[in-house]
Amino acid sequence: MDEAGARGAGRHAQARKVSGRLMHQANRALVLNLIRRHPSLSRARIARETGLSPATVGTIVDHLLAENLVHEETKVATGAVGRRPVGLRFNPQARQALGIDIDVLEITAALVDLGGGMGPARRLPVPPGAGPALVLDLTADLVRQVLAQAPGALVLGAGVALPGMVSWPEGVSLFSPNFGWRDVPFKALLQERLGLGVLVENEVRAAALAEFRYGAARGTRTAAFIDVGYGVGGAVIVDGSLYRGVHGAAAEIGHNTIEPGGPLCACGKQGCLEVFASASGMVARALEALDAGRASSLHSVPRAALDFDQLALAAAAGDCLAVELAERAAAYLGLAVANMIDNWDPEMVVLSGSVIRAGGRLLEEIEAFEQRFVLRSGAANGSVAVTRSLLGAEAKIVGAAGLVIAEFLAAPLAPA
Numbered sequence: 119m120d121e122a123g124a125r126g127a128g129r130h131a132q133a134r135k136v137s138g139r140l141m142h143q144a145n146r147a148l149v150l151n152l153i154r155r156h157p158s159l160s161r162a163r164i165a166r167e168t169g170l171s172p173a174t175v176g177t178i179v180d181h182l183l184a185e186n187l188v189h190e191e192t193k194v195a196t197g198a199v200g201r202r203p204v205g206l207r208f209n210p211q212a213r214q215a216l217g218i219d220i221d222v223l224e225i226t227a228a229l230v231d232l233g234g235g236m237g238p239a240r241r242l243p244v245p246p247g248a249g250p251a252l253v254l255d256l257t258a259d260l261v262r263q264v265l266a267q268a269p270g271a272l273v274l275g276a277g278v279a280l281p282g283m284v285s286w287p288e289g290v291s292l293f294s295p296n297f298g299w300r301d302v303p304f305k306a307l308l309q310e311r312l313g314l315g316v317l318v319e320n321e322v323r324a325a326a327l328a329e330f331r332y333g334a335a336r337g338t339r340t341a342a343f344i345d346v347g348y349g350v351g352g353a354v355i356v357d358g359s360l361y362r363g364v365h366g367a368a369a370e371i372g373h374n375t376i377e378p379g380g381p382l383c384a385c386g387k388q389g390c391l392e393v394f395a396s397a398s399g400m401v402a403r404a405l406e407a408l409d410a411g412r413a414s415s416l417h418s419v420p421r422a423a424l425d426f427d428q429l430a431l432a433a434a435a436g437d438c439l440a441v442e443l444a445e446r447a448a449a450y451l452g453l454a455v456a457n458m459i460d461n462w463d464p465e466m467v468v469l470s471g472s473v474i475r476a477g478g479r480l481l482e483e484i485e486a487f488e489q490r491f492v493l494r495s496g497a498a499n500g501s502v503a504v505t506r507s508l509l510g511a512e513a514k515i516v517g518a519a520g521l522v523i524a525e526f527l528a529a530p531l532a533p534a
């Protein structure tokens with residue numbers, strides 16, 4: 119063989135080695151996920167279901183047992199002659215992923231197991247106007263606290279839920295109106311600080327993944343999500359996949375213009391949904407009205423201390439200004455839900471966030487407005503469920519960690 123031929127043969131051998139390794143990874147993921155979804159499967163059943171040889175299944179299961187990802191069920195002594203098949207069970211506690219929810223007001227982090235089970239959460243407040251460097255340092259501190267609580271945990275990496283537009287998979291915060299950030303390479307900067315793999319996703323998309331896997335949208339294929347908290351965000355899952363859009367900005371409904379020429383939004387535009395319906399927007403509108411001399415019980419609250427909780431209390435007590443602001447928020451959110459339904463034709467719309475959680479009958483009011491605005495021509499429109507998040511504030515943490523877990527379960531073997 120000449121030199122070029124030898125080089126060619128070498129490349130072929132290398133390619134065979136790589137494809138052999140990929141094949142092994144794919145088979146391993148196939149077997150692990152089968153055991154994860156169907157408890158109590160025997161090796162023989164796995165071989166039948168996957169079409170892999172019993173020897174290959176045996177080798178893969180031995181590796182999964184050695185890595186503690188799978189347990190054998192206790193054999194029941196029956197007195198029968200011969201080998202009885204032993205059932206296998208997935209062990210969700212074998213690995214953990216960090217889930218980190220970064221909000222304008224606070225950072226929350228917890229470990230999440232492979233089954234979506236969340237451990238105790240720790241929080242740190244974010245000082246007003248914090249820049250990326252401070253937020254990254256606080257996040258790294260919080261992660262050290264969470265890890266110190268769980269010595270011996272095998273941590274796969276960290277998933278981060280971040281407000282605003284985020285590029286995937288690069289994890290660059292392209293534009294976060296509420297933090298005032300542009301083009302911050304958050305993933306790279308946090309990886310440097312943590313020495314761990316990091317994945318970063320928009321916060322509402324992270325929460326949507328968690329609701330889709332474990333919460334309110336479980337069992338659906340196409341669902342829309344609206345989060346109403348400090349800001350307003352949206353997400354859509356289409357045919358079982360998160361739809362991010364070309365620039366990571368799909369379903370950013372908080373910045374849909376709803377009143378041209380309306381109040382200035384943090385994004386630089388005027389009259390966005392967020393300036394009327396978010397916690398920060400409603401407080402800003404209340405302060406404007408108070409400054410303009412509107413009669414309200416809220417005059418008794420020092421301006422600097424006025425927050426959404428006080429606004430909600432005043433609305434519950436029948437204060438005219440607070441009621442008016444809450445009703446406008448409900449109307450515009452109803453319009454947003456109707457537009458989501460008409461744009462994406464989902465099976466379900468899930469509403470989450472601190473404003474929805476605090477808002478008494480807000481969900482019912484939003485639904486009433488949605489019914490007024492939604493297109494009635496399609497037979498399906500009447501049957502779109504508008505529902506509250508099941509996982510609540512935990513959804514962002516579980517969903518962020520879920521990004522890391524999904525990668526691990528797709529290829530549970532570190533590339534050699």
Ligand SMILES: [Zn+2]
Nearest residue numbers: 373383385390
């Ligand atoms: Zn805006």
